[in-house]
Amino acid sequence: MIELYHIWKQYQKPDWALADVSLTIRQGDFCFITGPSGSGKTTLLKVIFREILPTQGQIVIDGVNVLKIPDHLIFRLRRTMGIVFQDFRLLYQRRVFDNVAISLRVIGLGNKEMRRRVFNALRLVNLHHKMWDLPSHLSYGEQQRVVIARAIVNEPKIILADEPTGNLDPDLAFEIMSLFKEINRRGTTVIVCTHDRELIRHFGEKIFFLHKGKLTGKEVLPSSKK
Amino acid sequence: MGIFISLSNNLQHLATELVHNLAIVVFMDKNLSPQEKEAFEAKVKQSPLITKIDYVSPEEAAARLAKNFPDLEPVLRDLGTNPFPPSFEITVQERYSRSSLVDRFLESLRHEPKVRDIQFNRDWVEKVEAFGRVVRAIGVFLASILILASLLIVSNVIRLSVIARQDEIGILRLVGATNNFIRFPFLIEGTVLGILGSGVALGFLWLIIKLFPLYVGYSLGAFQQLFQLRSLNLSQALSLMVGGGIIGLLGSFSSLSRFLKI
Numbered sequence: 376m377i378e379l380y381h382i383w384k385q386y387q388k389p390d391w392a393l394a395d396v397s398l399t400i401r402q403g404d405f406c407f408i409t410g411p412s413g414s415g416k417t418t419l420l421k422v423i424f425r426e427i428l429p430t431q432g433q434i435v436i437d438g439v440n441v442l443k444i445p446d447h448l449i450f451r452l453r454r455t456m457g458i459v460f461q462d463f464r465l466l467y468q469r470r471v472f473d474n475v476a477i478s479l480r481v482i483g484l485g486n487k488e489m490r491r492r493v494f495n496a497l498r499l500v501n502l503h504h505k506m507w508d509l510p511s512h513l514s515y516g517e518q519q520r521v522v523i524a525r526a527i528v529n530e531p532k533i534i535l536a537d538e539p540t541g542n543l544d545p546d547l548a549f550e551i552m553s554l555f556k557e558i559n560r561r562g563t564t565v566i567v568c569t570h571d572r573e574l575i576r577h578f579g580e581k582i583f584f585l586h587k588g589k590l591t592g593k594e595v596l597p598s599s600k601k
Numbered sequence: 602m603g604i605f606i607s608l609s610n611n612l613q614h615l616a617t618e619l620v621h622n623l624a625i626v627v628f629m630d631k632n633l634s635p636q637e638k639e640a641f642e643a644k645v646k647q648s649p650l651i652t653k654i655d656y657v658s659p660e661e662a663a664a665r666l667a668k669n670f671p672d673l674e675p676v677l678r679d680l681g682t683n684p685f686p687p688s689f690e691i692t693v694q695e696r697y698s699r700s701s702l703v704d705r706f707l708e709s710l711r712h713e714p715k716v717r718d719i720q721f722n723r724d725w726v727e728k729v730e731a732f733g734r735v736v737r738a739i740g741v742f743l744a745s746i747l748i749l750a751s752l753l754i755v756s757n758v759i760r761l762s763v764i765a766r767q768d769e770i771g772i773l774r775l776v777g778a779t780n781n782f783i784r785f786p787f788l789i790e791g792t793v794l795g796i797l798g799s800g801v802a803l804g805f806l807w808l809i810i811k812l813f814p815l816y817v818g819y820s821l822g823a824f825q826q827l828f829q830l831r832s833l834n835l836s837q838a839l840s841l842m843v844g845g846g847i848i849g850l851l852g853s854f855s856s857l858s859r860f861l862k863i
Contacts, residue, residue, distance in 0.1 A: 450777040450778060453775060453776065454776075481776055482777070
């Protein structure tokens with residue numbers, strides 16, 4: 376469970392990127408964080424996986440106060456999460472396999488188990504046949520699927536996705552979101568930041584609305600649209 | 602640094618050789634008769650401080666000069682007469698080399714008839730040792746500057762390496778790599794750079810040691826030994842390599858602390 380209590384974040388005075396945001400996301404939830412550009416969606420995500428520290432407030436994930444974790448132990452938090460960015464952040468000089476395996480190398484997994492997990496993750500995103508290709512040889516949609524595979528290969532509890540379909544056409548976007556839904560169905564909490572209303576309308580279960588850093592609304596839809 | 606160690610080795614060797622062959626040279630009157638020669642030798646041999654005594658005739662002295670300083674041979678010929686007096690080379694036992702007993706012995710020799718001058722190369726030993734200390738001090742000073750420079754160079758090389766791999770480091774942090782996991786390859790890189798650098802420097806030093814005598818030539822004669830570079834022994838060479846590795850490691854560590862903040 377992710378609990379945010381009165382989160383404030385200021386980059387530069389006098390504007391607040393986040394202003395008194397409090398929300399709760401339960402294990403297994405599939406939720407969207409939406410709002411116009413500059414509303415604080417990415418900042419909220421960065422605060423959750425502690426890339427930045429809030430100016431004020433508390434974040435508790437599964438009973439652990441995230442802000443009290445020492446810097447040299449942040450890696451423990453990050454290993455429970457899979458993070459997907461709009462700009463992919465792939466290593467283009469390494470093969471697809473190595474890009475996905477990086478999440479497993481850092482935990483010191485053996486080669487045999489690593490190969491098995493990477494293959495399974497790529498099979499889930501339907502890219503196992505391109506395991507030895509370079510990312511530059513893949514389409515945008517395929518590259519994003521590689522990123523998703525990297526995010527899930529470690530079987531994280533939480534997936535955080537920041538505009539994962541921002542660079543993709545509607546059909547691909549739909550395909551990617553379906554993947555997230557499938558991952559969520561297996562028990563992973565999925566949090567997606569997007570301003571794509573069509574996707575929200577189709578896939579949304581729990582939706583948080585942000586505007587100028589403030590949480591302006593929350594909606595819970597029946598999870599019938601799968 | 603290797604050159605200074607080599608020079609220092611040479612001076613140390615020279616000093617050791619001088620100590621081992623600490624000699625008093627007693628210059629006698631040109632008109633020394635064979636009986637007087639025998640009497641002097643017998644007297645000196647009685648002293649427990651002495652290991653041996655050798656007589657050097659004027660002809661022998663002239664031959665030595667011609668051999669050690671071939672350029673001066675024509676000068677000797679032009680003189681017409683042999684300027685060298687007869688002399689005795691008296692070797693002192695090493696354990697007495699710095700003892701005041703030697704000074705008293707020298708004083709007693711001065712009062713001997715037909716003794717004209719006495720030279721004792723203990724002064725040379727002290728001069729060589731002092732010179733060696735100066736060389737070592739300069740070496741330490743220069744080594745300190747070079748170590749600092751090496752640290753900065755390695756630190757900047759690692760910094761460039763970090764910049765080149767920034768994307769990868771960012772991803773490693775995202776997927777939960779520990780600081781040590783990120784740090785380790787750069788520390789290895791810095792250490793290897795340091796060891797390789799030391800190895801290359803030792804290789805150059807070896808070349809210099811081999812080529813320097815050819816450069817200096819043989820005109821220095823007896824002084825050639827003073828300028829002869831001696832190779833580093835195995836422990837010195839290994840120490841330099843290990844030292845290089847440590848400097849590389851420290852430079853790398855410093856760079857990571859400053860730029861990666863880990």
